[in-house]
Amino acid sequence: MLSENLPPDAAYAALQAHDARFDGRLFVGVTSTGIYCRPVCRVRCPKRENCRFFSTAAQAEAERFRPCMKCRPELAPRALPWTTMDASRTLAAQAAAWLDACDDAEASVEDLARHLGITSRHLRRIFQTEHGVSPLQYLQTRRLLLAKALLTDSTLPVQEVAYAAGFASLRRFNAAFIEHYRLQPTALRREGGNGPASRLRLSYRQPYDVAGVLAFLAPRAVAGVETVEEGAVMRSLALTHAGQRHAGWLRVRFERAGEIGIELSPGLWPAVGSLLPLLRRWLDLDAEPDAIARALGEGGVPGQRLPGCLDRFELTVRAVLGQQVTVAAARTLAGRFVERFGEALADAPQGCQRLFPTPERIAAATRDDIGSLGIIGRRADSLIALAQAWPTLAFARREGSAEAAAEELTQIPGIGPWTAGYMLMRGWSWPDAFPPGDVVLRKALSGAGPLLSPKAYLEAAERYRPFRSYAVLHLWRHS
Numbered sequence: 001m002l003s004e005n006l007p008p009d010a011a012y013a014a015l016q017a018h019d020a021r022f023d024g025r026l027f028v029g030v031t032s033t034g035i036y037c038r039p040v041c042r043v044r045c046p047k048r049e050n051c052r053f054f055s056t057a058a059q060a061e062a063e064r065f066r067p068c069m070k071c072r073p074e075l076a077p078r079a080l081p082w083t084t085m086d087a088s089r090t091l092a093a094q095a096a097a098w099l100d101a102c103d104d105a106e107a108s109v110e111d112l113a114r115h116l117g118i119t120s121r122h123l124r125r126i127f128q129t130e131h132g133v134s135p136l137q138y139l140q141t142r143r144l145l146l147a148k149a150l151l152t153d154s155t156l157p158v159q160e161v162a163y164a165a166g167f168a169s170l171r172r173f174n175a176a177f178i179e180h181y182r183l184q185p186t187a188l189r190r191e192g193g194n195g196p197a198s199r200l201r202l203s204y205r206q207p208y209d210v211a212g213v214l215a216f217l218a219p220r221a222v223a224g225v226e227t228v229e230e231g232a233v234m235r236s237l238a239l240t241h242a243g244q245r246h247a248g249w250l251r252v253r254f255e256r257a258g259e260i261g262i263e264l265s266p267g268l269w270p271a272v273g274s275l276l277p278l279l280r281r282w283l284d285l286d287a288e289p290d291a292i293a294r295a296l297g298e299g300g301v302p303g304q305r306l307p308g309c310l311d312r313f314e315l316t317v318r319a320v321l322g323q324q325v326t327v328a329a330a331r332t333l334a335g336r337f338v339e340r341f342g343e344a345l346a347d348a349p350q351g352c353q354r355l356f357p358t359p360e361r362i363a364a365a366t367r368d369d370i371g372s373l374g375i376i377g378r379r380a381d382s383l384i385a386l387a388q389a390w391p392t393l394a395f396a397r398r399e400g401s402a403e404a405a406a407e408e409l410t411q412i413p414g415i416g417p418w419t420a421g422y423m424l425m426r427g428w429s430w431p432d433a434f435p436p437g438d439v440v441l442r443k444a445l446s447g448a449g450p451l452l453s454p455k456a457y458l459e460a461a462e463r464y465r466p467f468r469s470y471a472v473l474h475l476w477r478h479s
Helices: 008-016 057-062 087-100 109-116 120-131 135-153 158-164 170-181 210-220 269-282 289-296 312-321 327-341 359-363 367-371 377-392 402-409 417-426 439-446 454-464 468-477
Strands: 027-030 035-037 051-054 200-203 226-229 232-241 244-256 259-264
Touching: 008 051, 027 057, 035 057, 051 057, 057 135, 087 109, 087 120, 087 135, 109 120, 109 135, 120 135, 135 158, 135 170, 135 200, 135 269, 158 170, 158 269, 200 269, 210 226, 210 327, 232 269, 244 269, 259 269, 289 468, 312 327, 312 377, 312 417, 359 377, 367 377, 402 417, 417 468, 439 454, 439 468, 454 468
Parallel strands: none
Antiparallel strands: 027 035, 027 051, 200 259, 226 232, 232 244, 244 259
């Protein structure tokens, strides 16, 4: 089941070295214990003859291995297929992303096949080939590992853990947990805790340019919605999980190398199954820094990340507000926008006491309502058109390809190729976008010579493939 590019002997060498570069891309099942671990696990290294290697946790669990209680495979960063792929691999990757974000306890392979526009038989075949397990095995592993994290790091009641992890009933959850892990869910429950729930943890591959990410987010933090602290970000958020809207605030803190801590208000805990994949994309926790560094070449910042977003509508609105103005001016306009149209969030800490306005609220606004905030008429029209179209956009539902998303966005008045490219970078977390016509980027790529033509500008960016989005932030930062 291990990737063809990493033979078992090389995988064992990575395990012996506790090589963090393979964290989330390599798991080892130990036949003498029936347990599987991450390569960074600090327990005594097993004998080579007792090791079986897998590319995913789902493969290890399909072979009846149980997750290690020390290295905790559920915390590992994920492997992202950002290489050039054929159609089948692309579909398999899209299928896995859909399952990662799935909040429907009754979801089926047929639902996923309809979403992708293929037959369920073809889906099963390409998914098994790419991921080594069936779609339902993959989904079951994701839900069980999320439940394991909640049982370990929170004090949520077991029934709430079951529903938050995506199980339709407590009975199904108990049965699945006992069958796969051969212990009762309550066996993982820690004593104590702070309030109704304590803090979750997520891992990332090192190095990580924490200072750079926070320096990017800080000047863009919208008053009332988010605030950047020393080593942390706090913000309000509303999202839909299992058909219900949940709202609250969260704080993410870079607590120690390779790991972040997540504090949630009570209103967001029931939606944690939908929230965690968003957090991983928002802070780019699954990036592979070595591959990015090779693409950027000399002068690149070690551990550079591409900050994404938690709410695509919010980011799109902010991108429109930021057209042809400075970052500071865009932030000021967004703050006024939130103050006028955003909903107050009760019992939230200072700095995140309002929710970003919903598409429904903006769709019902008038041009004069928005224009009174100092936003020009054309931009107000664009925001209203965006909000009115939002329920029908595949981009909003995280469906379709990146290219289709860009084309869809440019059909909305006032959203051009540059804004669409920016949205792919941060709203789609697409690693290989490059906004056309960016003056700062053209100057940076032109060097000391004359300004490059638009065609030559795009050709000059080719050397950064497949990580042109990271090159954008790199060039902006150094310009």
